[in-house]
Amino acid sequence: MNQPNNSTGVHATGLMKLWPSQKKNQQDRVGLNNLDLIIPAGKTFGLVGESGSGKSTLALALLRLIKLDAGEVWIDGQAIHALDEKGLRNQRQHMQLIFQNPLAALDPRHSVGDAILEPLVLHNVGTAIQRRQQLQNLFELVGLGRTLASRYPHQLSGGQQQRVMIARALASRPSFLIADEPVSALDAPIQAQILNLLRDLQTELGFTMLFISHDLAVIQFIADRIGVMYHGQLLEQAENNELFSNPCHPYTESLLTAAGASHQSAVVNPGKQQQEINQGPNSCIYAHSCPRVMQKCRHHEPSLRYINKSPPHWVKCLHYEN
Amino acid sequence: MSSSLNQTKPADPIFFPQLGVLVFFGLIVVLIIMAVYPLPDWQVISPDRFAGISQEHPLGTNALGQDIAARAAQASWHSLRIGFIVTICAGFLGMLLGLVSGWYAGRWPDATILWLTGVMEAIPFYLFVAAVAYAFRQLSWSMELAMVVTFWTTMTRLVRAEVIRLKQRDFILAARAIGLSPAKTLTSHILPNALPVILVQFSMIFIAAIKAEVILSFLGLGNSSTISWGLMISESTQEVIAGHYLNFFSASILLFMLIYSVSLITDSLQTRTDPRQGVA
Amino acid sequence: MPIFIQKTLYSLSLLLGVTFISFMLMVYFGPDRSYAIAGKNPDAAQLEEIRQQLGYNQPLTSRYLGYIKDLASFNLGLSESSGKPVARLLAETIPTSLLLLLPGFLIGNLLALMLAMIAAWYKHSWPDRLLTNLSLLGVSISFLIIIIVLSTWLCTPQGLNLFPSRGWRVDGLSSWLTYATVPSLALIFVTVFFNLRFYRALLLDEMEQDYIRTARAYGAGPFAIMFSEALPNTLIPILTRLLFSLPAILVSGSLVLESYFGIPGIGKVSFDAIFNADQPVLNAIVSLSAVMIVVVTWLADFIYPRLDPRISQHLVVR
Ligand code: SF4
Numbered sequence: 001m002n003q004p005n006n007s008t009g010v011h012a013t014g015l016m017k018l019w020p021s022q023k024k025n026q027q028d029r030v031g032l033n034n035l036d037l038i039i040p041a042g043k044t045f046g047l048v049g050e051s052g053s054g055k056s057t058l059a060l061a062l063l064r065l066i067k068l069d070a071g072e073v074w075i076d077g078q079a080i081h082a083l084d085e086k087g088l089r090n091q092r093q094h095m096q097l098i099f100q101n102p103l104a105a106l107d108p109r110h111s112v113g114d115a116i117l118e119p120l121v122l123h124n125v126g127t128a129i130q131r132r133q134q135l136q137n138l139f140e141l142v143g144l145g146r147t148l149a150s151r152y153p154h155q156l157s158g159g160q161q162q163r164v165m166i167a168r169a170l171a172s173r174p175s176f177l178i179a180d181e182p183v184s185a186l187d188a189p190i191q192a193q194i195l196n197l198l199r200d201l202q203t204e205l206g207f208t209m210l211f212i213s214h215d216l217a218v219i220q221f222i223a224d225r226i227g228v229m230y231h232g233q234l235l236e237q238a239e240n241n242e243l244f245s246n247p248c249h250p251y252t253e254s255l256l257t258a259a260g261a262s263h264q265s266a267v268v269n270p271g272k273q274q275q276e277i278n279q280g281p282n283s284c285i286y287a288h289s290c291p292r293v294m295q296k297c298r299h300h301e302p303s304l305r306y307i308n309k310s311p312p313h314w315v316k317c318l319h320y321e322n
Numbered sequence: 323m324s325s326s327l328n329q330t331k332p333a334d335p336i337f338f339p340q341l342g343v344l345v346f347f348g349l350i351v352v353l354i355i356m357a358v359y360p361l362p363d364w365q366v367i368s369p370d371r372f373a374g375i376s377q378e379h380p381l382g383t384n385a386l387g388q389d390i391a392a393r394a395a396q397a398s399w400h401s402l403r404i405g406f407i408v409t410i411c412a413g414f415l416g417m418l419l420g421l422v423s424g425w426y427a428g429r430w431p432d433a434t435i436l437w438l439t440g441v442m443e444a445i446p447f448y449l450f451v452a453a454v455a456y457a458f459r460q461l462s463w464s465m466e467l468a469m470v471v472t473f474w475t476t477m478t479r480l481v482r483a484e485v486i487r488l489k490q491r492d493f494i495l496a497a498r499a500i501g502l503s504p505a506k507t508l509t510s511h512i513l514p515n516a517l518p519v520i521l522v523q524f525s526m527i528f529i530a531a532i533k534a535e536v537i538l539s540f541l542g543l544g545n546s547s548t549i550s551w552g553l554m555i556s557e558s559t560q561e562v563i564a565g566h567y568l569n570f571f572s573a574s575i576l577l578f579m580l581i582y583s584v585s586l587i588t589d590s591l592q593t594r595t596d597p598r599q600g601v602a
Numbered sequence: 603m604p605i606f607i608q609k610t611l612y613s614l615s616l617l618l619g620v621t622f623i624s625f626m627l628m629v630y631f632g633p634d635r636s637y638a639i640a641g642k643n644p645d646a647a648q649l650e651e652i653r654q655q656l657g658y659n660q661p662l663t664s665r666y667l668g669y670i671k672d673l674a675s676f677n678l679g680l681s682e683s684s685g686k687p688v689a690r691l692l693a694e695t696i697p698t699s700l701l702l703l704l705p706g707f708l709i710g711n712l713l714a715l716m717l718a719m720i721a722a723w724y725k726h727s728w729p730d731r732l733l734t735n736l737s738l739l740g741v742s743i744s745f746l747i748i749i750i751v752l753s754t755w756l757c758t759p760q761g762l763n764l765f766p767s768r769g770w771r772v773d774g775l776s777s778w779l780t781y782a783t784v785p786s787l788a789l790i791f792v793t794v795f796f797n798l799r800f801y802r803a804l805l806l807d808e809m810e811q812d813y814i815r816t817a818r819a820y821g822a823g824p825f826a827i828m829f830s831e832a833l834p835n836t837l838i839p840i841l842t843r844l845l846f847s848l849p850a851i852l853v854s855g856s857l858v859l860e861s862y863f864g865i866p867g868i869g870k871v872s873f874d875a876i877f878n879a880d881q882p883v884l885n886a887i888v889s890l891s892a893v894m895i896v897v898v899t900w901l902a903d904f905i906y907p908r909l910d911p912r913i914s915q916h917l918v919v920r
Contacts (some may be wrong), residue, residue, distance in 0.1 A: 063499060092501030104493065108494045444895040449884060563754070
């Protein structure tokens with residue numbers, strides 16, 4: 001990949017993560033498998049994949065909330081992988097995370113006002129008075145009533161809790177935000193509200209966002225660019241429209257057909273995949289259930305390559321390699 | 323079944339949860355009255371042996387003619403003092419070690435602390451106290467020292483388990499995600515959430531210390547320069563045979579009031595913060 | 603097998619720690635025996651010679667190693683106050699203590715279990731609440747007070763005067779009843795209230811299980827459910843608890859009971875040893891009870907690792 005030193009946006013190369021197995025004589029589980037990712041500054045990257053495909057691992061790895069086995073992460077020209085503990089903690093105000101379950105991610109013993117102000121207090125942003133003003137602004141920003149500040153998380157509704165989480169994440173004005181399944185724990189009408197809120201906030205504040213979901217409809221609604229994740233790898237990356245109009249990878253195709261078949265919600269169906277991958281070390285990871293599998297797929301590993309420069313479109317499949 | 327979701331909370335199993343607070347305040351009032359009432363010095367020996375209840379001796383006198391009320395008051399303060407010292411020292415020591423152990427679960431600080439806990443728990447308490455009392459016989463507080471050194475272990479285990487449980491919660495990850503250091507995460511997120519368990523254990527240590535002090539002084543292993551409930555009870559074993567009960571009842575009723583009230587308060591604290599009761 | 607070895611090694615390391623602490627307290631900082639041996643007005647040279655013999659001049663590590671060697675080879679030495687070999691002293695007194703304590707301990711636990719069943723069956727209604735309140739009351743009464751009240755009531759002319767107030771001349775059931783009844787009653791009282799709530803909680807947990815709910819829904823009676831369903835499933839934690847409280851009862855319980863009632867058991871021996879600073883005896887008792895506790899933990903770890911976080915966590919070797 002290119003020199004990311006003074007570029008903006010998020011650049012990650014060669015991310016590797018093996019989760020050590022709990023039991024003995026069981027294979028380590030693959031979290032990330034030599035994964036590359038670029039998110040242009042100010043854009044939303046929608047990451048879609050089945051549960052267990054490594055989406056959350058990727059989120060945690062980009063923020064260095066877990067230890068990577070290998071790989072580099074650059075955010076707005078800052079080499080995250082090279083920071084020391086202190087530098088990393090300091091950097092955290094610029095990269096933030098929203099969780100799937102806001103109730104679990106908020107300390108039950110802190111009022112929501114305190115929760116939102118915590119990052120500002122920690123990073124010494126402004127004076128106490130300025131911070132109180134800031135709190136007011138943040139409540140307005142995420143559409144919460146100011147009076148809720150002294151409440152405790154369990155006293156709020158799920159939608160309100162997620163708004164608090166968003167306000168907390170945005171309090172320190174991060175340039176990069178990861179939203180890990182931020183709406184999947186919410187009721188459908190609330191989902192739409194939160195999605196709209198996130199999209200509006202991004203337009204207003206201009207941060208770069210990685211949006212993770214297993215729901216294709218949600219991804220289609222919010223993402224500029226989409227990546228399809230499978231077993232620790234990105235199999236296809238393309239602009240939103242391009243991916244839905246011209247899916248190239250066999251896995252993406254099957255996702256879209258599955259979603260099309262069930263009209264209601266285009267939820268990625270946790271298929272039979274996983275574990276029992278018993279082909280050789282140099283094979284396509286999807287070969288065991290690929291409908292278009294070829295003989296060479298079992299002993300050649302495809303690499304992610306451009307099939308189209310504009311709009312950009314990458315695919316990791318031997319059908320597109322020559 | 324929706325009915326099971328709307329189950330009403332079962333009644334508090336204790337008949338009068340407020341009784342604990344009531345008894346505790348009763349005890350304090352008794353102690354205050356004893357403090358302001360013009361009693362003779364607790365050490366003064368008088369020829370007035372085994373006196374009954376009178377204006378001068380509200381609880382009578384013992385075999386040496388010493389005023390029982392004065393001795394009971396002195397003994398109560400002594401017990402309370404030991405209770406608090408041991409509770410605070412052992413409680414904080416146990417809490418600190420539990421926090422460290424839980425935070426570094428599975429690594430060497432944890433292994434070391436667990437090992438130490440295991441060692442301390444394998445030593446029979448009363449013999450240990452006797453040995454400490456002997457080894458540090460120059461010190462007047464060797465009994466307190468021995469209790470502190472042995473009473474921290476349960477606190478450590480409980481806090482460790484609590485920290486390990488809390489560490490896996492998302493809000494701890496969220497704290498790390500905003501850049502909180504481990505030390506601050508412990509003090510501002512883990513500690514407050516572990517507080518119910520810690521408070522209950524503090525009062526458990528208090529009860530254990532009071533009980534142990536009584537038994538140790540009864541056995542003659544306590545601090546003999548002052549009077550204590552255990553010593554009073556020990557004196558009274560001879561007196562009750564002769565039919566003089568005032569000394570025995572004074573000490574044992576005060577002892578009972580203290581332990582019962584603290585147990586009741588602890589119990590309602592525990593019921594209220596028990597996750598299975600759906601609160602907290 | 604590796605886990606087995608790991609845990610055994612860990613248990614050994616615990617023993618090493620315990621012996622080190624008891625060595626430091628009782629030997630290193632313990633009584634200096636040279637004066638006692640030298641007799642009155644020794645001169646410096648005599649003292650020095652005795653100290654040499656006792657090994658007081660050797661470095662700490664070699665003294666500690668010697669101490670461990672003596673323990674491991676069961677070379678417990680002679681009691682200083684009575685001159686008897688410590689091993690024989692223990693062999694004579696431990697059976698007495700067991701005879702004194704075990705029946706009360708077992709009856710108390712059985713009774714606690716019975717009452718816990720009643721409480722668990724009538725969950726949250728009056729029998730349960732009554733028992734819960736009683737047990738809180740019961741654990742708040744000091745063991746000493748129970749002993750004194752019982753013995754005053756049953757053993758003195760002030761009360762019923764049915765039993766001797768002190769002593770132990772046991773050679774059969776009737777003499778056992780004569781001397782052991784009152785101490786056992788005190789022990790039963792404490793054991794019942796100490797265990798009642800634990801057993802109740804255990805049984806309640808089990809009664810929440812689906813299969814018991816089903817059995818109840820089909821109309822199975824209290825006896826059928828308690829004895830054939832709930833009890834067998836809680837047996838292991840109950841046994842573990844029994845095992846764990848045994849060393850404490852044997853050492854601490856006997857200390858109070860035997861010194862009060864003048865019974866020549868292990869508790870009386872340790873009581874006397876404490877006051878005579880009889881170091882070899884104290885040493886032996888501390889080390890043996892520590893071995894007992896470590897062995898019990900080691901056993902329990904294999905029987906039932908998940909009884910209670912306090913128990914299960916502490917032997918997980920990583
Ligand atoms: S490389 Fe082969 S197996 Fe892999 S996705 Fe393409 S066609 Fe399927």
